[in-house]
Amino acid sequence: MSIDLLSLTPDGARDALGQWLARRGETAYRVRQVFPRLWQRPVARWDDATDLAVSLRTALAEAFPLRRLTLKTHQVSSDGTEKSLWALDDGEAIESVLIPEGKRRTLCISSQAGCALGCIFCATGRMGFRRNLSAAEIAGQVRELVMRDPTRKPTNIVFMGMGEPLLNWDAVDTTLTILNQAEGLGIGARHITISTVGILPNLAKFAQRPEQFRLAVSLHAPNPTLRRELMPIEKKYTLPELVEALQQFRRRVTLEYVLIGGRNDSLDTADQLAKLAQPL
Structure with missing residues (x-):
């Protein structure tokens, strides 16, 4: 076997x-x-x-067969950003995006095929959930780039592609080790960021890791009522619970906020957001 x-x-x-x-x-x-x-x-x-x-x-x-991702399409924008669509063994497909900025090369990677969360502003959410990726498929998005050109190895990794990383914690946990360890891909922990809507049980597990990995939280609303309209996950893990968990995180947290005209972009929501972020 x-x-x-x-x-x-x-x-x-x-x-x-x-x-x-x-x-x-x-x-x-x-x-x-x-x-x-x-x-x-x-x-x-x-x-x-x-x-x-x-x-x-x-x-x-x-x-020990070496699993590969098959490159289906590769697009390069005018600013040098590269989007790759990878085919998996079972016919599913995932995306990764390479963003060059000076000496930095940030790779945005996927952790799931599709997504179950259904955030109203997210195209992946409209696909629905297909399946979790293995650690080989997640880290493979980096490995494929290194094999093609070792001089263009990503300097930074962000789990902001398809899927919710903390809903695939076991594979993501292993991938973090592969990405970070010197005998793996050797990328510094402070150059690796997990972006999550706030899956609280696995956020606690992530916080227990000793490395200084970065955390970004997909917020998009400063109060539970509005967040529930935009992000169904609010019904399970509420904003007050999320803020409390972030206060225990003891590392710098990035708050992600997509402006949606007429929904979350008023002066009042800005004031609420400032108050929410202050203790973080």
């Missing part, structure tokens, strides 16, 4: 690979030779790791 190394943390993948190589009678050096081809110097397929013996490459391909 094959194992998806790309859906494991770097430590987990190293252990699985090491045990497998040991059973084959390979030396410990082989782990150091093979392991970097997952994330640090990624290959599209094991046959591309030409520093390995053909027999070992064949065995690796059978035991």
Whole structure:
């Protein structure tokens, strides 16, 4: 039975690979030779790791197939922003967006195919929920870019693509480790941001991680009544509960607010927003 190394943390993948190589009678050096081809110097397929013996490459391909995302469309805007549409193995599709700004290259990645939350201003919400992505599919959006051009590796990652990251916590939790650890993609924690509507149980789990990951909250209204009209999640996790949770977060929080003409853009809502944000 094959194992998806790309859906494991770097430590987990190293252990699985090491045990497998040991059973084959390979030396410990082989782990150091093979392991970097997952994330640090990624290959599209094991046959591309030409520093390995053909027999070992064949065995690796059978035991640990490398899952790929298939690029369906790639669009570049006048300001250099790049949007990629990726096809998954089962025919679902997800998007990622690369935003260049000076020396920064911020990649916006998806965590789900579709979304169940139904926020009225979000195109993904109108698709409905399709399925959760695996850690390999989430981190794979970064891996694919690195394989195409290592010099354009993203400097910043934001979970602001399709889906709600905290509704796919297990895979996102693993992905955070893959993105951050030196033996993974080696991106600094302060350069990785989770954007969420505020799924409180998993927000608490995210807050317990020791790394200094960033948090952005999809707010869009300064009071529960208006937020309920714009974002159905308000019926389950209320704004007062969310604000209380954010006060316990003890890190800087970014509040996201889409202006919708005639709905949430009055001077009164601005005053309410200022009061809500003050203790944060």
